[in-house]
Amino acid sequence: MNPIIVFLLEEPSAKEMLNGLLPRLIPSHIATQCIAFQGKQDLERNIVRKMRGWKAPNTLFVVMRDQDSGDCQVIKKNLQGLCFQGNRPDALVRIACKELESWYLADLQAVEKGLGIDGLARNQNKAKFRNPDHLGSPSKELSALTNGEYQKIGGSRRIGPHLNPENQRSNSFTVFVSGLKALVDRFDQ
Incomplete structure (x- = not known):
């Protein structure tokens, strides 16, 4: 088996x-x-x-x-x-x-591609997105960054295929x- x-x-x-x-x-x-x-x-x-x-x-x-x-x-x-x-x-x-959303904030290129929102990846060098494991509420940060476009299930479905394992x-x-x-x-x- x-x-x-x-x-x-x-x-x-x-x-x-x-x-x-x-x-x-x-x-x-x-x-x-x-x-x-x-x-x-x-x-x-x-x-x-x-x-x-x-x-x-x-x-x-x-x-x-x-x-x-x-x-x-x-x-x-x-x-x-x-x-x-x-x-x-x-x-x-x-x-x-x-x-889980801290993983997405660590890869804004994947969020940009998955949600189809141009320009998100340029925020990656901001201090809070360089090490998002320390953010208090990554889901709120992601929602704000995407102007409410990110929704837990649908957003995860769309972002997952683009996450960079490296x-x-x-x-x-x-x-x-x-x-x-x-x-x-x-x-x-």
């Missing part, structure tokens, strides 16, 4: 973004499945059950959620504990600091991409 990577996600917007990004990160011989939940509490309530119930062999899991206002290390430790309870201690846990302005995005590459390498050994 072909290997599979299952993504357990906080929200549908993450699934939409990954649908556009993953084909450029994961070789075609590795299947992917994205399961979106309705918020972080729903995700956390269901991790153990989903992992224990997953019977397909040759499967690795990725759990991804936003940091929001929480402590990143506490959130990650809690999620790793849930993965351990789900008999998947090898699951990759990644946190988007502060929100972009390093968001450390949490860089860590996500490198972790995913390491998972792929585990299948290819």
Whole structure:
């Protein structure tokens, strides 16, 4: 059976973004499945059950959620504990600091292309967009920058295919991409 990577996600917007990004990160011989939940509490309530119930062999899991206002290390430790309870201690846990939208703000060229708004990329050198993981509310910043054009699900669907996996302005995005590459390498050994 072909290997599979299952993504357990906080929200549908993450699934939409990954649908556009993953084909450029994961070789075609590795299947992917994205399961979106309705918020972080729903995700956390269901991790153990989903992992224990997953019977397909040759499967690795990725759990991804936003940091929001929480402590990143506490959130990650809690999620790793849930993965351990789900008999998947090898699951990759990644946190988007502060929100998924910080990944988009780190790649304004992708936002410009995806949303069809000329001139956004020229804002990339402004201080707040050089390291958007530190912004208090990246989703509000993105909405303001795009004059309300960005909407979570539709915007993620449109931006995801244009995100540059090599972009390093968001450390949490860089860590996500490198972790995913390491998972792929585990299948290819």
